[in-house]
Amino acid sequence: QSRPVKGQVLDDRGEGVPGASIQVKGTKTGTITDAEGNFILDVPDESNVLLIKSVGFGDKEVSAGDGDKQLVVTMSSSSQALDDVMVVAYGTTRKESYTGSAGVITSKQIEKMPVTDVTKALEGSVPGLQVTNGGGQPGSGAALRIRGFGSINASSSPLIVLDGAPYDGDITSINPMDIGSITLLKDATATSLYGARGANGVLMITTKKGKKGEKPQISVDARVGIVTRALPEYDRVTDEKQYYETAWEYYRNGLVAGGMTKEQAGRVASGLTTSPGIVRALGGYNSYNVPDNQLIDPVTGKLNPAATLKYHDDWQKELMRTGVRQDYNLNVSGGSDKTDYFFSAGYLKEQGFIKYSNYDRLQARMNVNSQVTDWLKAGLNMSGALSNQRYFSNTEDGSTAPGGNPFYTSRMIAPIYPVYWRDSLNRMAIDPATGENKLDWSDAKKDPDFSMGTRPFGPGSNILGSMAMDDDSRKMTNVTANSYLEATFLKDFTFRTSLSGSYYNSNSNSYRNMLHGQFLNKGAGSKSTNNIYSYTFNQILTWQHAFDKHHVEIMAGHENYQFQQKMVFASRSNFPVPGIQDLSIATTADGSGSETNLQRIESYLSRANYDYDSKYYLSASFRRDGSSRFYRDARWGNFWSVGGAWRISQERFMAGSKNWLDDLKLKVSYGEQGNDALIDRDGLSPFYYAWQSFYDVTYANGQIPGGVVASLENKALRWETSKNFNTGIEFGLFNRITGSIEYFTKGSSNLLFQVPMPASSGVTYRWQNIGSMVNKGIEVQLNADVVRQRNLTWNVGLNVSHFTNEITKLPPDQDKIIVGNKQLMVGKSIYDFFLLDYAGVDPGNGDALYYYDNPANGKRETTNDAIVARNNGGRVYAGSSIPDLYGGINSSLNYKGFDFSFLLSFGLGGKFYDGTYASLMSSDFGQTWSKDIEKRWQQPGDVTDVPRLERGNVNLNAASTRFLTSASYLNIRNVSLGYTLPSKLMSRAGFKSLRAYVSCDNLWLFSKRKGMDPQGAFDGNAAYSYSPVRTLVFGVNVKL
Amino acid sequence: QKKYLDTNPTDKIAPDVIFETTQNARVALNGMHRFMNTVPCVFANTDNHYDFGEKTIDIISDVMGNDMVNLDIGYNWYRWLYKYQNSRNPTAGEPILVWNFYYKIINNANNILAHIDGAQGAQADKDDIKGQAYVYRAWAYFGLIQFYQFTYKGHESAPGLPISTVATTSTTPSNKRSTVQEVYTQITSDLDAALLLLPGGGLRGDKSQLDGSVAKGVYARVALVMNDWEKAATMAREARTGYKLMSASEYGAGFKLTNNEWMWNSNISEEQSNGMNISSFFSHMDITAAGYAGAGAFRCITKELYDKIPDGDVRKTLFADEETATANEIPEYTQLKFRLESTSSWFSNLLYMRAGEMYLIEAEAQAHGASGNAVATLEELVKSRFPAYTAPAGGQALLDEIYLQRRIELWGEGFSFTDIHRLKTGLNRPTGPGNHEPAATGGVLKLDANSPSLLFKIPQSEMDANKAFTAADQNP
Known part of the structure; x- marks a missing residue:
């Protein structure tokens, strides 16, 4: 006997949840909800409990009732989503059974942020992840570090895996609106399966897909807004x-x-x-x-x-504008009982707040999965993106070129210099070449008609003019296709083979005008094309078996990876006419060439998972990688992990705490991964052939081929090894609070070093695997549903991380390595500042004083000679750029149709060397000063910490602890407010839903000094790079 | 299947391929010729616009001397050397620039010398390649020793340089500082070896290839420093044999393309010259080029030396007089000696050695007693610049005149600092209008001949990485 029970499943905003599974507990009887969340189920009389499950929500048990009235079940998302399916290496897992450490970022969080590049949406989102702000250039991304810093001379960036395959394209080509979820793999359990590439953690990006059995859904999202400068300028003499x-x-x-x-x-x-x-x-x-x-x-x-x-002209004002950002997205998703599909198209256009900086992207994706027969499944996920970026090469590398870097120029130029040219009667004029006001190019000798004088700062330049007439731009094409076939056979076996390929092309143009400035009457242009072809091909066999309370899963596979890069470049100068930038018309060759790089990896991988009664979990993985980066005797290596978890809350003896303890899990894991990403110190040029001894044959003597000794052989060279230990607990309390606390150690050994050779050997370094470093830390995450009612929900989340970094071994005979304003030394961190110790100002004469060890008497005294101080123990360790604590606070509030959320990110402790401020305190003719110059010493008796002004005296403003500043900050990263129209109203109009919203990124930054950008780089150094943006957008999201 | 994971670059070649045949080995030799003027040369990145090989060291030598006036502005990359600051700072770029440049030459020469005998090819080819490598090694040690220690005479037992004569591998041990005497013994023995292998002048394809005349020219320079007058005179005379002095019009043509007087110069293509652009000798010297000098980092002769050039001497026309200066809005005495032909191209060749210098070496050696007539030698040179010239008859007056002519004739060619060392005169920079402005020199106007300021510090990177060094090995 049974009774029909009718009901509707709603989400926390009161909208129907489609595709939720409704099951009579303890039986196989069940159904799924329709597109509006409705269901009807015949419930046997002896049963009364329904178990409701839906991806993205926590499981829920409700009483079925006697069937006489409609059942309304409200599911809550986020904190209750303990049982979420999570994407991990080579597959998915349920979060409850995962023995490792991972952070998940959902599409909901990403979609809130008006960002172009997904790396900029990650700040403050999960513990253990550190993100730079990535600057404000439209179309630029941020740098990521997971659990400290894994390497010194190799890359510390995590591996990016897109839909199951390591990604070599441009991450900005991935439309954040297409992303379904991001999993950050932090510990050995999952990263070991990426072998020689897993040591820095893995960022798994999974794009959206349709749901089987879901009615077609069309979603349109349009957001338009403005882009302004997020950080104010330094206080300067203006x-x-x-x-x-x-x-x-x-x-x-x-x-x-x-x-x-x-x-x-x-x-x-x-x-x-x-x-x-x-x-x-x-x-x-x-x-x-x-x-x-x-x-x-x-x-x-x-x-x-x-x-x-x-x-009086204001350079800042002339260079800046309010940029407009437009982002339009359309997607269609749905599925039949055999096939699911997701199609999307997006167009984005962003203007930077500095004139002439732009980015636009046209992008489309198709993701189709089909159950071809009952044993064969196939799928294809393909996307293509075309993008254009206009930027300034000097803000990209932070170089101090008055004619090329708008940030450097407008910050440093003295207020006495006009942007626009004036004649002797102080009248402006129109430049016939541009039709606009004539600019002052300030080179009285070579460009007298456009020069009122010759500035000592940037003579022969006018940044506004060169930004308009010069060009740094690139056109990018990115195509990615991931396909798979999956066959199930003999009941418990699955064989899956996938082929993922990506093609990336960047076509760059650089042009310098011929009307004014450095290339007056000549012009100069260069073009370069960078093509990357990469693929991953794997074959994976899985056996899964459940018996009694045991569940076993064993996976084994093989994988090939190939990365090929082909570059071509050419430069020519002496153009006949302004305006045309193609090289064929320029008379003079300035250099050209091409280059190919090839990297291959072959791998064998395996994993075993076991659980007993959903209480005890064990997992182990093993991978063997051979990398072309190393000599054949050294290139194969083994990587592995073991992990276990114990869900204490499932134990019988915990039954008494069921009413307040939802979940309690203890987990521990340990394993080893590699890092083969040898990279130049500038972080830009990878080394694919570091073990080999070479002549560099790019040294042609005129027309005769030539080469010089370039590198020394090291056949033993191999990847860096990372040993990761992780332990922690996860818990859920009162059905409202969830959280986790984890402790980790991440020890890197065999660190790759460019071990310096004495220059008298004619070679400056050799590669060796010497050195060790350890990161240790604690991560805490808490999430609370403070209020959870039909019309009002309020959720607060907090994550905090702390870690220390310590170098434990350096190359022998090299007890210290100076890298810029840092010194690497055993017992210190990779980012410990090593600077002259500033002793203040001599009140008698205004000299800057520095501590040093006086060789005459062996005492610590002060000197006004910075070089003497530097050569006599004057430099001291002065703190690290690594914050003591960093993390994020987020909160979301829903009231009826309104939703409000914010995300704060913060860093506490740590130091920042404000080199920009140092420049503004040691300006030369033509450059302006920081307002703090008002505090300078002027006459005997003045007590201050700013030395006197004096041209030509380098000792007064030497790099020292004087310019070291607290790096602590609080960033209001995002604030969003939305309103969803009542669904009843909408359905009458034929819509499923309509939400209007406003979202603001980088609303405000609190830091120690106005203008300072403590989130610009991990090493705590300032740069003249593109300052971060504040983005304010208004948007509408319509679902049909 | 093993091959699947073997990958190789497309712009680099393994050493065993390079030394398979003598023809391939020419790649290693021509690489050295190019290294002399490559950009960037010593540093890995392109940010250091004074990193362009041998000619930057020539500028350094003149900037640190008495006769070249510099401005203290940001576009003058050499202003910290003008003030004698960065040469004294072991962590600054300049000591590295000089040290690493020469030692890279030495190691490349050592590699050739170590492997060339095993290459397949004619003995004549091997001899030529080997001979050139010997000259390079001698020349490089000679260049180094003059920056990192006082001159040979009177300092024979002072600490000299680490000497390496083997091709460096990752296990090559560090070398301690040999004495000055040992360094000079190495230099002369390499030059003796080179002279046995290299024929005389005239057999080369271009003057970037070293031949017997260049070997002798280097030997003449070395012998002059060692006060081996007879050798210096002989070598200088033999070295210049076959070369013709520049005519007045050639002299005035801008010192940019090779002519009959040039003995050793670069062989850069126009494309390579253009690739160097602002990081090049002409960028820092020539006001008409679109480089640093053109942007205001003028290089001027001192008024003091300018006034000593008589009217009618073609060399006087190579510096801006009042009229030229006003017309071009440049300081008076700005140099016009080194000039590119057109602003649309950086095409130029770079001078490393010319016959005029050989005359001066010979004359100086003869004035010190070597056989021959110093007056005649000097007059032969100077008359080609200033027909009315007569030299003093002899004695100190003649020697002083030779020193003066050296300063005039070789201005801007890189001999100032090394001559201050060699002649033990110390630094004596004239001040007053048209001469050095004290503030711009950082107050460095006079230095004693034995002032430690005249020594470059050994780069800190060498101090740190050289296991045979202790802190005491650093220059005072």
């Missing part, structure tokens, strides 16, 4: 009066130091002698209406009170 007076004092003091009397020097600096005065020293620019030699009083150094300003 008015002409203050600038001239400061520069005058700087000049005069330099002359005094050169031997003049103060009075004489003042006269020279004011321009009252035949030597150049301050105006001439500044390139002949006088912003005031008084003669050059009457501008500054030779005694007081004050501006002539009778002077009035002739013009």
Whole structure:
């Protein structure tokens, strides 16, 4: 006997959940919900409990009732989703049975963020993941580190796996709106299955797919918004009066130091002698209406009170704009009982907040899976993206070129320099070549018609003009196709073979104009094409068997990977006319060439999972990799892991705590992975052939081939080894709180080092596997459903990580290696600052003082000579750029149709070397100063920590602890507010749902100093790179 | 199946292939010729726009001397050497620039010398390749020793350089500093070996290839430093035999393309020159090129030396007089000696040695007593620049005149710093209008002949990595 029970399954916003499975507990009777979440099920009379499951939600048990009234079941997502299916290496697993450490980021979290590159959506999302902000260039991504820093001379970036295959394309080509979930694999359990590439963790990106049996769903999302500068500019001297007076004092003091009397020097600096005065020293620019030699009083150094300003241009304002961001996405998904499908198309266009920087992307995806016969399944996931990016090469590498880097120029240029040209009567003019206001190119000698003088800072340049006329751009094509066939046979066996290929092409253009500047009358252009062809082909056999309470799964497989890169470049100069940038018309060859790189990996892999009664879990994996990067006797290696988990809450003796303890799991894992990603210190150039001894034959002597000794052989060279230990607990309390606490150690050994050779050997280094490093840390994640009601839900999440990094072994005879402002040493971290110890300012004369070991008496004393200090123990360890704590706080609140969420990310502790601030405190002619220059020493008795101004004295502003600043920050990473129209209203209009929303990225950053960007790089150094953006978008999401 | 995982680059070749035949071995030799002017040369990245090989060391030598006025501006990459600061800082780039450059030459020469005998090919080819490698090794040690220690005479037992004569492998032990005497013994023995292998002048395809005349030219320089007057005079005379002095018009043509007087120069293609662009000798010297000098890092002769060049001497026209300076808005005395032909191309060849210098060496040696007539030798040279010239009859006046002519004739060619060492005059920079501005020199106007400031510090990287070194091996 049975009774029909009718009901509807709703999500926490009151919308129907399609495809949820409804099962009578303890039986095989069940059904699934329709597109609106409705179901009807015949329930046997003796049963009363229904078990409801749906991906993305926690399981739920409800009483079926007697069938006389409609049952409403509200499922809650996120924190209750303990039983989620999780994508791991070579397959999926249920979270409850996973013995390792992984963080999952759902599409919901990603979709909230108006980002172009998914790496920028990850900050603060899961514990153990550190992310730079990636800067503000449209179409640029962020750098990621999982659980500290795994390497010194090889890459520390995680392996990116897209839909099951290592990804060599451009990550910006992946539309974040297509991403279904991201799993961050942190410990050995999963990463060992990536063998020689798994040591830095794995970021598994899985794209969306349709659901079997789901009605077609069309979803349209349109978001439009504005892009502005997220970080304010440093406080600088921006008015002409203050600038001239400061520069005058700087000049005069330099002359005094050169031997003049103060009075004489003042006269020279004011321009009252035949030597150049301050105006001439500044390139002949006088912003005031008084003669050059009457501008500054030779005694007081004050501006002539009778002077009035002739013009004032604001470089920042001229270079910036409010960028517009548009992002349109359409997707269609659904499925029959045999096939599911997902199609999407997206178009994105983003303008940077600096003029002429842009990115656009046109992208489409198709993901189809089909149960061809009852034993054969097949699928294809294919996507293509076309994108264009216009950028500035100098902001990419942070180089300080006044004619090429808008951030450097607008930050450093003195306020006295005009953007626009004025004639002697202070009138602007139109440039016939551009039809716009004529710019001041500041090279009176070579470009007299466009120059009011010759700036000492960036003569012959005008950043606004060169941004308009020069070009750095690339067109990118990215195609990825992942296909598989999966056969089940003999009941418990599955054989799956997949072939994943990707093609990436980047066509770059670089052009420098011929009208003004460095390439006046010539112009210069270069083109380069970079093609990457890569594929992964694998064959995997799985055996799965359950008997009694035992469940066993064994997997074994083989895999080939090939990476091939082909590059071509050419440069020519001397163009006949402006405007055309193609090389054929330029007369002069400046260099050309091509290069090919090939890398292959062959692998054998296996895994065994066992669980007993959903209480005890064991897993083990083994992989054997052979990599072409190493010599044949050293290239094969074994990687493995073991792990176990105990779900204490499932034990009979815990039955009494069922009412408050939902889940308690203890887990532990250990294993070994490799890192073969040898990379240059600049982080850009990989080494594919490091073990071999070579002549570099790019040294042609004119037309005669030539080569020089390039490298030394090391046949024993092999990958770095990483040994990972992880233990932790996961818990759920009161059906409201979930969390986890984990402890890990990650020890890297056989670290690849460019072991320095004495330069007197003619070779600067050799590669060796020497050195060890260890990262140890704790990660805590907590999630609480504070309120969970029909109309109101409020959820808060927190994740916090702490780790230490310590170098435990360095090459013998090399107890320390200086890398920039760091020094690597056993017992210190990879990012420990090693700097002159600033001792403040001598109140008597305004000298900067540094501590040093006086060789005359062996005592720690102070000196005003930075080189003496540096050579006599003056440099000290001064903290690390690694934060003590970092993490994120997120919260979401739903009230009726409204949803509100925010995400904060933070770093506490750690140091930042503010080199930008240091530059602004040690400016030369033509560059402006930080406002802090007002605190400088001026006369005996002044007590301050800013030394006197004096031209030509490098000791006053030497790199030292003076410029080391706290790196702590709090970033309001994202705030979103949305409203979903009532579904009843919508269904009448033929919509399934309609949500309107507003979302803001990088709303505010709190840091120690205005303008500082502590999230720019892991090493705690400032750079003149593209400053991060604040993005504010308004969007509509419609489902049909 | 083993081959599947063997992959190789497309721009590099294994050493055993290079030394399979003498024809292949020429690749290693021509690589050295190119290394002399390659960009970037010593450092891995392209950011150091003064890293372009031998000619940057020539500029360094003149910047650190008495006769070249520099400006203290950002576009002057050599301003820290002008102030004698970075040469004294073991972690700065400049000591590395000089040290690593020469030692890379030495190791490449050592590799050729170690392997060439095993290559297949004619003995004549092997001799030629080997002879050139010997010259390079001698020349490089000679270049080094003059920056990292005082001159030979009176310092024979001072610490010299680590000497290596084997091809470096990853297990090659470090070498300690040999004495100055040992370094010079190595240099002269390499040059003696080279002279046995290399024929005289005239057999080369181009003047980037070293021949007997270049070997003798290097020997003449070495012998002059060693005060071996007879050898210096003989070698200089033999070295210049077959070369013709530049005419006045050739002299004024810009020192950019090879001519009859040039004995040893680069063999750069136009494309390679253009590839160097702002990181090149002409970028830092020539105001008409679109480089650093053109952007304001002017290089000027001192007024003091300029005034010593008589009117009518073609060499006086190679520096901006008041009229030229005003017309071009450049400082008076700006150099015009090294000039590219056109602004549309950087095409140039770079001078490493010319016959004029050989005349000066010979004359100086003769004035010190070597056989021959110093006055006649000097007059033969100078008259080709200034027909009305007569040299002093002899004695100190003649010697002083030779030293002066050396400064005038070789201005900007890289002899200032090494001559300060060799002649033990110390640094004496004139001041006043047209001369050195004290502030720009960082106050370094005078240095005693024995001032440690005249020594480059050994790079810290060498101090750290050389296991045979202790801290005491660093220069004072």
